[in-house]
Amino acid sequence: MKFELTILGSSSATPIYNRNPTAQLLNINEKFYLIDCGEGTQQQLLRFNCKFQKIDYIFISHLHGDHYLGLVGLISSMNLNGRMKALKLFGPPELKEIIDLQLKHSLTTLRFSLEFKPTSADQFKTLFDNQDVLVETIPLNHRIACTGFKFTLKKRLPKIRMDKVEALQIPPEQRQLIKKGFPFTDSSGKVHQPEDLTLPAEEERSFAYCSDTICDWSYLDQIKCVNLLYHESTFMHDMLARAEETYHTTSLQAGEIAKRAEVKQLLIGHFSARYRELSPILEEARQVFPNTELAIEGQKFEII
Amino acid sequence: MKFELTILGSSSATPIYNRNPTAQLLNINEKFYLIDCGEGTQQQLLRFNCKFQKIDYIFISHLHGDHYLGLVGLISSMNLNGRMKALKLFGPPELKEIIDLQLKHSLTTLRFSLEFKPTSADQFKTLFDNQDVLVETIPLNHRIACTGFKFTLKKRLPKIRMDKVEALQIPPEQRQLIKKGFPFTDSSGKVHQPEDLTLPAEEERSFAYCSDTICDWSYLDQIKCVNLLYHESTFMHDMLARAEETYHTTSLQAGEIAKRAEVKQLLIGHFSARYRELSPILEEARQVFPNTELAIEGQKFEII
Numbered sequence: 001m002k003f004e005l006t007i008l009g010s011s012s013a014t015p016i017y018n019r020n021p022t023a024q025l026l027n028i029n030e031k032f033y034l035i036d037c038g039e040g041t042q043q044q045l046l047r048f049n050c051k052f053q054k055i056d057y058i059f060i061s062h063l064h065g066d067h068y069l070g071l072v073g074l075i076s077s078m079n080l081n082g083r084m085k086a087l088k089l090f091g092p093p094e095l096k097e098i099i100d101l102q103l104k105h106s107l108t109t110l111r112f113s114l115e116f117k118p119t120s121a122d123q124f125k126t127l128f129d130n131q132d133v134l135v136e137t138i139p140l141n142h143r144i145a146c147t148g149f150k151f152t153l154k155k156r157l158p159k160i161r162m163d164k165v166e167a168l169q170i171p172p173e174q175r176q177l178i179k180k181g182f183p184f185t186d187s188s189g190k191v192h193q194p195e196d197l198t199l200p201a202e203e204e205r206s207f208a209y210c211s212d213t214i215c216d217w218s219y220l221d222q223i224k225c226v227n228l229l230y231h232e233s234t235f236m237h238d239m240l241a242r243a244e245e246t247y248h249t250t251s252l253q254a255g256e257i258a259k260r261a262e263v264k265q266l267l268i269g270h271f272s273a274r275y276r277e278l279s280p281i282l283e284e285a286r287q288v289f290p291n292t293e294l295a296i297e298g299q300k301f302e303i304i
Numbered sequence: 305m306k307f308e309l310t311i312l313g314s315s316s317a318t319p320i321y322n323r324n325p326t327a328q329l330l331n332i333n334e335k336f337y338l339i340d341c342g343e344g345t346q347q348q349l350l351r352f353n354c355k356f357q358k359i360d361y362i363f364i365s366h367l368h369g370d371h372y373l374g375l376v377g378l379i380s381s382m383n384l385n386g387r388m389k390a391l392k393l394f395g396p397p398e399l400k401e402i403i404d405l406q407l408k409h410s411l412t413t414l415r416f417s418l419e420f421k422p423t424s425a426d427q428f429k430t431l432f433d434n435q436d437v438l439v440e441t442i443p444l445n446h447r448i449a450c451t452g453f454k455f456t457l458k459k460r461l462p463k464i465r466m467d468k469v470e471a472l473q474i475p476p477e478q479r480q481l482i483k484k485g486f487p488f489t490d491s492s493g494k495v496h497q498p499e500d501l502t503l504p505a506e507e508e509r510s511f512a513y514c515s516d517t518i519c520d521w522s523y524l525d526q527i528k529c530v531n532l533l534y535h536e537s538t539f540m541h542d543m544l545a546r547a548e549e550t551y552h553t554t555s556l557q558a559g560e561i562a563k564r565a566e567v568k569q570l571l572i573g574h575f576s577a578r579y580r581e582l583s584p585i586l587e588e589a590r591q592v593f594p595n596t597e598l599a600i601e602g603q604k605f606e607i608i
Contacts, residue, residue, distance in 0.1 A: 014381040015347045021377075039377040040344045043319045063409045065380045069373070073325075073343040076369045077318040094409040101405055105367045105398040107448050144411050 001029045001132070003153050003205055003303040005228065008044040009036075010269040010295045012212075012234045012248075013066050017276050020044055020297060021066035022211060022269070024230065025055070028133055028153060034058045034074075035149060035209050041070035042077050048298050053083055057128075059135075060091030061211060062121075062146035068095065072102045079110050086113040090127050090135075092145055093118040121145035124222055132156070138222045140213035142247045148210040150222060153303075158198035168192065207303050208263075211270050214244060215253035223261045228303045230295065231257055233268035236275070236284055251281045255288030264304075269295030305333045305436070307457050307509055307607040309532065312348040314573040314599045316516075316538045316552075317370050319344065321580055324601060325370035326515060326573070328534065329354055332437055332457060338362045338378075339453060339513050345374035346381050352602050357387055361432075363439075364395030365515060366425075366450035372399065376406045383414050390417040394431050394439075396449055397422040425449035428526055436460075442526045444517035446551045452514040454526060457607075462502035472496065511607050512567075515574050518548060519557035527565045532607045534599065535561055537572035540579070540588055555585045559592030568608075573599030 004027045009020035021038025025045070032055045034041070045052045052074065060068045068091070078087065089095070096116045103110065117127065119137055127135045131154070138148030157179040164170065168186045170178070178184050184192045208223040211232040223229055234248035243250050249257070251268055258266035266289050271278060278294050285292040293301070308331045313324035325342025329349070336359045338345070349356045356378060364372045372395070382391065393399075400420045407414065421431065423441055431439045435458070442452030461483040468474065472490045474482070482488050488496045512527040515536040527533055538552035547554050553561075555572055562570035570593050572585065579585060582598050589596040597605070 013384050015350065020347065039374060040347055043324065043344050043347075046319065063406075065377050065406070065410060069377045070343060073369055073373045080317050092409075098405055098409065101402055102367075102369065102373075105396075105402065105448075106369060144409075 001153060001156065001202060002027055003029075003207070005207065005230070005267075005301045005303060006048060006050065007269065007295045007297050007299050007301075008041055008048065008050075009038045010271060010297055011038075011066070012232070012270040012272050013064075014273055015040065016273045018297075019271065021069070023070065024209065024295075025050055026151060026207065028151070030054075031056060033135075033151070036061055036067045036211070037069075037071040037074060038066045039069040042074045044297065045074075053078060053081060056085070056088060057135075058087065058089045058091075059127075059149050060089070060095055061140075061148065061209070062142060062144055063092050063094060063098075064144065064212070067211075071095075072099060075099070075110070075114065076106075076108065079108065079112065083112045086115055088115045088117065088128075090117045090119050092121070119147050121147050136222070138208060138210060138219050140210060140219065141216040142212045142214065146212055148208060148213070148219065150206060150208045150226070152204060152206040155204040156202050158194075158201040160198050164192075164197045168197075170197070205303050212248060214247040215249045215257065217257075217260070220257070220261050223257075223263065225262050225264075227264045228267060228301060229258055229261065229263040229265070230267045230269065232270035233281060233285060234270050234272050236281055239272075251285040252288060255285035255292060258285075258289040258292065264291065265301075266292040267295050267301060268292060305457060305460065305506060306331055307333075307511070309511065309534070309571075309605045309607060310352060310354065311573070311599045311601050311603050311605075312345055312352065312354075313340075313342045314575060314601055315342075315370070316536070316574040316576050317368075318577055320577045322601075323575065324348055325373070327374065328513065328599075329359070330455060330511065332455070334358075335360060337439075337455070340365055340371040340515070341373075341375040341378060342370045343373040346378045348601065349378075357382060357385060359391070360389070361392045362394070363431075363453050364393070364399055365444075365452060365513070366446060366448055367396050367398060367402075368448065368516070371515075375399075376403060379403065379414070379418065380410075380412065383412065383416065387416045390419055392419045392421065392432075394421050394423050396425070423451050425451050440526070442512060442514060442523050444514060444523065445520040446516045446518065450516055452512060452517070452523065454510060454512045454530070456508060456510040459508040460506050462498075462505040464502050468496075468501045472501075474501070509607055516552060518551040519553045519561065521561075521564070524561070524565050527561075527567065529566050529568075531568045532571060532605060533562050533565065533567040533569070534571045534573065536574035537585060537589060538574050538576050540585055543576075555589040556592060559589035559596060562589075562593040562596065568595065569605075570596040571599050571605060572596060
């Protein structure tokens with residue numbers, strides 16, 4: 001099942017050097033989840049050929065402008081382009097007030113249902129949970145209320161082998177039982193074990209998104225062993241005092257968090273405007289956690 | 305004196321085909337006036353190498369998102385980049401509420417003074433008037449309250465000829481009098497007429513900005529004989545019914561307005577997403593008013 005992240009913005013605070021404010025698009029089996037929506041996100045979606053009407057869920061971490069100022073524009077464009085299907089929006093409670101005020105003063109009535117679900121930065125909480133996906137908040141520690149998000153792609157039933165279906169003439173109603181672990185008796189009376197009739201099930205995979213936060217070990221349990229951790233890395237470690245003052249993380253610390261949390265891969269972003277060149281930031285994180293990549297706009301990361 | 309317009313965005317409603325929502329930057333003698341501020345305007349200012357801290361005046365025509373959603377991001381970036389000098393903002397009264405709410409929820413206190421002056425869409429009004437420049441509102445007719453803006457670069461005193469200053473030993477205190485039209489008597493008693501001692505004065509020049517509006521002759525007097533008229537031209541004339549329904553103008557109508565107002569040059573923009581190619585729009589306006597140009601992003605227009 002597809003589980004792929006596209007970076008739409010990687011700059012902290014202000015756009016610079018062709019880096020846009022934060023936004024990421026998560027594709028889970030061709031369902032699209034937008035995480036944060038800095039100014040210009042709709043332009044970035046166009047630029048990278050992402051169909052924005054396919055987005056059905058938006059998650060806003062906090063109300064600093066570089067994480068949400070593209071939201072009203074995106075919602076307006078969805079509306080102007082004829083959207084009818086509901087959009088689910090998760091974010092701080094005050095976000096609703098901001099959207100409503102702007103829609104009111106532009107005399108806009110959305111044709112689609114905007115289903116707003118407030119998040120709380122105080123607790124780890126399930127935002128939604130369906131057959132395939134579980135989404136939970138990760139309380140972070142920033143200057144204002146801020147939550148990260150953890151997306152878990154659940155372990156699925158194994159797939160049935162079509163060669164076996166044909167060879168043994170397995171009827172459709174039996175296939176679900178086999179997937180669930182029941183043996184199958186063929187017409188000659190021979191019993192086949194389910195592991196001989198199926199391909200191995202895809203394992204659970206998870207992605208944790210942590211931006212913005214001071215380096216804080218409090219959320220370590222919640223990101224433990226995720227397949228991909230996106231963590232902010234606003235400064236390099238020589239700017240530790242500035243990072244702490246502004247409730248941000250250094251790239252060395254991001255590497256340390258990834259190491260302690262035993263994640264598979266680390267992705268760093270939210271780069272300060274002081275860094276034109278990003279390779280020193282990457283090198284610093286890799287000193288601690290070698291499997292680290294930069295969140296570069298337009299790049300896709302398969303979560304494996 | 306420099307009087308130059310830079311196009312930062314030319315799309316109506318939604319960004320598309322690398323066209324951004326509306327924004328224009330006016331340079332009057334190295335003082336910078338931003339007119340409308342659609343989403344992504346700060347990115348466009350960076351792209352075209354315009355120093356956004358030099359902007360001291362911002363004018364917002366109305367509260368449709370494509371004309372102001374970049375404003376809070378721009379103000380935030382000005383603040384984060386250490387701005388201390390005041391910023392004057394003119395726009396509909398409700399704009400203040402929108403900005404204040406967003407600054408409040410991001411816990412942002414601006415280090416500079418944001419001096420907000422509400423506009424009224426009901427009357428032609430002077431917004432400010434100094435030695436060089438006069439800025440007035442142009443009430444337009446759109447779905448929500450909307451004003452255009454007229455910028456007049458005033459006629460200046462003639463410049464004194466330095467060759468004459470030297471040859472006739474004209475003392476400094478006499479030079480202002482000569483510029484104001486008084487004759488000068490030199491040491492030999494000979495009287496010189498001021499026109500012999502000065503270069504011709506620069507004539508008054510004006511720029512009118514009209515977006516968004518239905519084709520409405522009510523503002524014709526206010527844009528009469530301007531040097532440059534920017535007029536929205538959202539649709540081509542075969543879409544007249546749609547233009548009227550949405551309170552927009554067709555390119556044929558924009559040409560007609562320019563002709564009737566006897567302006568020197570017409571600039572059209574605010575192109576609908578239905579037009580990938582813009583040359584048919586230009587041709588249509590030129591049928592009526594030949595001296596027409598397209599508002600293409602990054603292009604500069606000297607107002608002469």
